[in-house]
């Protein structure tokens with residue numbers, strides 16, 4: 164059984180190709196077309212998974228989509244009719260930028276695009292899977308035979324929060340909230356209010372919250388309230404997104420209580436930090452409230468968290484520490500990047516009743532490159548590189564890291580989801596407190612309040628962090644142990660937590676190996692890990708890695724077994740030219756125009 168999960172016309176377009184329940188590819192189109200959270204038809208992902216002319220489609224039995232068109236149209240009609248005449252504005256595209264109007268005709272959109280791009284007129288049957296059903300279906304690749312599954316995102320085709328019980332190869336939905344009763348949407352709109360890109364930069368607000376005080380926290384508890392039945396209620400006295408969408412999400416009451424929006428370029432003040440804190444604290448309280456109730460009600464010991472809200476690793480860590488659940492699992496693609504994968508899983512297990520045989524132990528289902536392709540990219544860039552045997556590569560990289568160098572680490576197949584997990588990563592020494600500023604200054608140019616993540620050998624994680632389970636996908640932010648924080652100061656956020664990733668040898672031997680070598684030199688089994696990019700989607704190809712290396716202050720570059728510190732002027736100027744050419748290509752201009760229209764920051 165070969166299933167292609169596919170989505171376009173909404174943010175995070177991409178695909179997953181499933182063979183008998185096991186992923187062969189999970190691909191995000193943004194990695195190919197370089198537009199963050201792109202909505203465009205995922206033609207490059209299709210070429211990667213199915214061949215240049217999508218000829219592999221002939222072997223696909225079913226195409227699944229993570230949106231149920233019937234539910235979506237009903238929900239949309241009800242929303243438009245909800246607060247007449249104002250809610251008529253929801254017909255305007257500008258009121259809901261993450262999705263194009265084509266989403267309500269997704270089936271036709273996909274058929275049309277296959278015809279135009281690949282000349283294919285006969286498609287396998289297309290099956291619509293519910294949006295939250297798709298998120299929930301990642302339970303089928305979790306380590307648990309039975310678990311509660313909590314799905315929270317902005318909104319799906321009929322809900323903003325859903326709770327499922329998963330047992331074996333079946334999921335059953337217990338309850339759900341309406342699309343406007345959405346903690347995720349509240350988070351996104353307050354993120355925009357604070358001057359960041361909504362639908363993409365919520366993580367910045369999560370980081371900023373650690374710097375705030377509780378000036379607004381009590382007041383914010385009136386904005387989203389826990390309900391006695393284990394659910395929650397968004398107080399719509401503060402919001403008008405149910406009538407005006409993104410055009411006017413807040414009422415006067417919200418603005419009076421929390422102040423005006425932060426304008427572009429305006430400095431961050433205590434008010435902004437305090438509002439971020441209020442939002443984060445209340446989000447944590449609501450997620451905990453739901454989780455505690457579910458733990459009590461079901462008696463289950465494990466919970467899967469998914470949907471975009473599950474990217475909130477601070478809230479996730481509190482669920483593990485305080486809800487009563489003994490195990491928490493979050494997939495690496497909890498946001499809509501995993502929705503096509505989930506839709507395929509739902510069809511395979513829930514609809515067809517196939518048994519579970521696969522557990523997701525790593526996230527490396529993206530595109531990989533052969534050595535010959537890496538070699539060609541290096542020679543085209545005019546860079547001299549040594550080809551090292553693996554043990555020597557690990558030793559050399561670890562030695563450079565211990566000497567304070569920033570190493571671009573490009574290995575194997577790209578990881579899926581929004582976080583770099585060791586195959587498209589920048590690595591650095593966590594022992595030096597100034598390393599964060601150094602990476603920011605020389606490579607990332609991120610806001611100084613954002614932390615970098617520690618990657619730690621799984622066997623030694625509990626020695627450094629208050630954590631009693633693995634977290635291979637960087638989904639929890641546990642507290643760093645007091646007696647160890649001084650050893651890894653660059654990896655400790657201001658609130659004393661670390662956005663941990665535990666690394667297992669089996670899941671990624673090379674990544675494990677470089678941390679292990681670093682530990683041999685320094686005694687510290689932890690490396691600083693951040694995504695290999697600079698204000699762009701994570702690099703995917705060797706060319707993009709080389710270009711990023713040459714345009715920034717990365718000290719050394721490991722591309723597969725090739726290692727270079729060469730940085731000749733000729734190569735650097737060619738990389739700059741190439742970046743310039745890409746920036747002004749017709750396709751790039753179209754992408755930028757789309758992004759501006761959608762107000763998504765690229």
Ligand SMILES: [Fe+2]
Nearest residue numbers: 316470471499
């Ligand atoms: Fe979603």
